[in-house]
Amino acid sequence: MKNAARVTSLTLLSLSAAIAQTATSKIVTAANAFLATLEAQQRQKVLFAFDDEKQRVRWSNLPVRMVPRAGLSMGELSAAQRSAAMALVASALSPRGFEKVQQIVQADETLKHNENNNPMFGEALYFVSILGTPSLKDPWMIQFGGHHLALNVTIAGDRGILTPTLTGAQPAKYTVNGKTIRPLGEESDKAMALLNSFDESQRKQAILSYKVSDLVLGPGQDGKTIQPEGLKASAMNERQRAMLLDVIAEWAGIVHESAAAARMAELKADLAETWFSWSGPTTVPPGSNITAYYRIQGPHLVIEYAPQPLGGDPSLHVHTMYRDPTNDYGRKPAAQ
Numbered sequence: 001m002k003n004a005a006r007v008t009s010l011t012l013l014s015l016s017a018a019i020a021q022t023a024t025s026k027i028v029t030a031a032n033a034f035l036a037t038l039e040a041q042q043r044q045k046v047l048f049a050f051d052d053e054k055q056r057v058r059w060s061n062l063p064v065r066m067v068p069r070a071g072l073s074m075g076e077l078s079a080a081q082r083s084a085a086m087a088l089v090a091s092a093l094s095p096r097g098f099e100k101v102q103q104i105v106q107a108d109e110t111l112k113h114n115e116n117n118n119p120m121f122g123e124a125l126y127f128v129s130i131l132g133t134p135s136l137k138d139p140w141m142i143q144f145g146g147h148h149l150a151l152n153v154t155i156a157g158d159r160g161i162l163t164p165t166l167t168g169a170q171p172a173k174y175t176v177n178g179k180t181i182r183p184l185g186e187e188s189d190k191a192m193a194l195l196n197s198f199d200e201s202q203r204k205q206a207i208l209s210y211k212v213s214d215l216v217l218g219p220g221q222d223g224k225t226i227q228p229e230g231l232k233a234s235a236m237n238e239r240q241r242a243m244l245l246d247v248i249a250e251w252a253g254i255v256h257e258s259a260a261a262a263r264m265a266e267l268k269a270d271l272a273e274t275w276f277s278w279s280g281p282t283t284v285p286p287g288s289n290i291t292a293y294y295r296i297q298g299p300h301l302v303i304e305y306a307p308q309p310l311g312g313d314p315s316l317h318v319h320t321m322y323r324d325p326t327n328d329y330g331r332k333p334a335a336q
Helices: 002-036 040-046 079-092 095-114 185-197 200-206 238-252 257-269
Strands: 127-131 140-146 149-156 159-161 165-169 174-176 179-181 275-279 293-298 301-307 318-323
Touching: 002 079, 002 127, 002 149, 002 159, 002 257, 040 127, 079 095, 079 127, 079 140, 079 149, 095 140, 095 149, 095 165, 095 174, 095 179, 159 257, 185 238, 185 275, 185 301, 185 318, 200 275, 238 257, 238 293, 238 301, 238 318
Parallel strands: none
Antiparallel strands: 127 140, 140 149, 149 159, 149 165, 165 318, 174 179, 275 293, 293 301, 301 318
């Protein structure tokens, strides 16, 4: 029986590796297809060395007119080139992850319309860049972002590393064709449900005695560390730990499925050493986003959710951050 179990385990590992490699080949194909649509001058603008540290950290939650990006903006691409660029982004993400990205961009287009076509906002101001050469084996990176969005996807063989990535939204709740859209709604709802599952003793540990009003490890904070605090997952029951993993999956699940599965396995193994903390209001009207800050922190993880008062209603302006303090930008060697 032990041998049979071992064979099954090895088969599953081989299958997972094959699926991951297939995902990598699809991403490389999409990258080369995008590059093939570009003229020589455009290729020079979009391509950077993999070790270009200046470009690697050129991301922000702020509008591009406040923090300039490099690469090619959607506004300077033809329809065919934009389609190829978005196909590249989609290839590196899960369907739900790509939908979330599209909703964030759509929110910025809504913001532009709400502010009399303010030229600081809109879908034309999202940039794509490639660091390194698209490869099945050697590491390279896709960057895509603009206002309230910064995807940093490192592809290293069969690994896909999404950290550091910033997702935000303004407005974080809007209507299109009669349908209400909340790009980060699950991040809000699932965390609120987790907090509501705690008993009085757990809540006292989880809820911080001071106010946190913004991202601690946001743009420009690479390499910075913070002390874990709040309620440890080892002090949660099995159902609560499952709920915590479900919250985490809203970020870890943005990347394509095989990479997300490997990432979730790593984070599940860390769960006993993972902390959840909350700062701010502990109630929320049905269908609205929370106005509280929360953080999830483990050995290989920091997630932050931070509503913003700019604009009047903090439930309608949200910043979030997703990091792996041990492997941001895929810096950790594959053998580790």
